[in-house]
Amino acid sequence: MKKIGILTSGGDAPGMNAAIRAVVRKALFHEIEVYGIYNGFQGLMEGNIKKMELGSVGDIIQRGGTMLYTARSEKFKTEEGQQIAIEQLNEVGIEGLIVIGGDGSFQGAKKLTEKGYPCIGVPGTIDNDIPGTDFTIGFDTALNTVIEAIDKIRDTATSHERTYVVEVMGRDAGDLALWAGLADGAESILIPEQVEDLENVVQKLKRGQERGKKHSIILLAEGVGSGVEYGKAIEEATNMDTRVTILGHIQRGGSPTGFDRVLGSRLGASAVDLLLAGKAGRVVGIQKNELVDHDITEALSQKHTLNLDMYKLANELSI
Numbered sequence: 001m002k003k004i005g006i007l008t009s010g011g012d013a014p015g016m017n018a019a020i021r022a023v024v025r026k027a028l029f030h031e032i033e034v035y036g037i038y039n040g041f042q043g044l045m046e047g048n049i050k051k052m053e054l055g056s057v058g059d060i061i062q063r064g065g066t067m068l069y070t071a072r073s074e075k076f077k078t079e080e081g082q083q084i085a086i087e088q089l090n091e092v093g094i095e096g097l098i099v100i101g102g103d104g105s106f107q108g109a110k111k112l113t114e115k116g117y118p119c120i121g122v123p124g125t126i127d128n129d130i131p132g133t134d135f136t137i138g139f140d141t142a143l144n145t146v147i148e149a150i151d152k153i154r155d156t157a158t159s160h161e162r163t164y165v166v167e168v169m170g171r172d173a174g175d176l177a178l179w180a181g182l183a184d185g186a187e188s189i190l191i192p193e194q195v196e197d198l199e200n201v202v203q204k205l206k207r208g209q210e211r212g213k214k215h216s217i218i219l220l221a222e223g224v225g226s227g228v229e230y231g232k233a234i235e236e237a238t239n240m241d242t243r244v245t246i247l248g249h250i251q252r253g254g255s256p257t258g259f260d261r262v263l264g265s266r267l268g269a270s271a272v273d274l275l276l277a278g279k280a281g282r283v284v285g286i287q288k289n290e291l292v293d294h295d296i297t298e299a300l301s302q303k304h305t306l307n308l309d310m311y312k313l314a315n316e317l318s319i
């Protein structure tokens with residue numbers, strides 16, 4: 001393999017730039033040409049491809065977002081779109097593709113691999129919802145962003161003796177809510193994997209109020225429902241002064257943490273190693289701090305599992 005390509009796809013995540021840098025530098029170290037594909041699969045179909053040099057990835061390791069930009073493409077989901085993408089890759093002579101993104105992006109990588117085009121997936125999403133890896137690139141930074149925000153919310157919550165519902169990202173996955181809830185000592189954590197009755201949340205709040213608690217934080221993953229609706233329901237049921245904060249896309253930005261920079265660097269470099277070893281249709285990951293790789297079809301057929309022991313612990317600590 002003499003030429004490889006790299007793209008980022010789906011929601012951006014802090015640490016993606018560290019992964020791009022690692023792919024480019026590792027490839028150049030092995031004297032392989034690297035091509036950056038801009039705007040994800042959409043840009044690939046449009047031939048938005050540029051050769052990358054050592055300096056192309058200078059001064060990016062500390063930056064959030066993705067220097068290659070990203071997109072969610074409906075057209076690429078079609079046979080026609082995938083065919084056009086392969087033609088674009090062949091035209092430049094790119095022999096293997098590294099795709100950094102979440103499960104939607106991996107579906108794209110899987111499709112191309114099934115059509116005989118070697119792809120390797122690198123898990124990058126703040127949701128931490130990719131099976132076969134303990135952590136995805138961007139999760140740790142997003143977690144720390146949420147923690148910082150909740151620490152601030154707690155100051156005003158205490159001053160006004162209020163209850164806060166904080167809605168965090170995570171369409172189908174509760175990792176961000178669970179980890180932030182545990183790290184912040186939230187009273188209740190509402191996640192899609194473990195639906196909790198509103199009545200339990202209300203009873204817990206009332207018990208807290210009875211023993212003189214001045215404020216409460218409820219962590220809600222967006223996949224469970226609307227924070228605004230939950231806020232209303234909680235205020236009605238408890239009569240407590242309640243406010244709602246939706247953290248939104250602030251969770252996706254910011255300089256990556258040390259953990260995400262290291263994770264991005266390790267996973268990006270490992271994806272290059274796999275391509276050079278002639279592998280295709282694999283996703284890289286980290287398990288027990290060791291680099292691993294799995295078959296992409298198998299990884300996509302599995303469901304990400306949330307650490308229920310952590311959920312239990314969070315509940316025990318917030319009685």
Ligand code: F6P
Pocket residue numbers: 011102125126127169170171222252
């Ligand atoms: O998958 C990452 C994620 O941030 C989810 O947590 C969230 O539901 C979604 O992307 C938001 O997508 P968009 O940026 O397209 O609004």
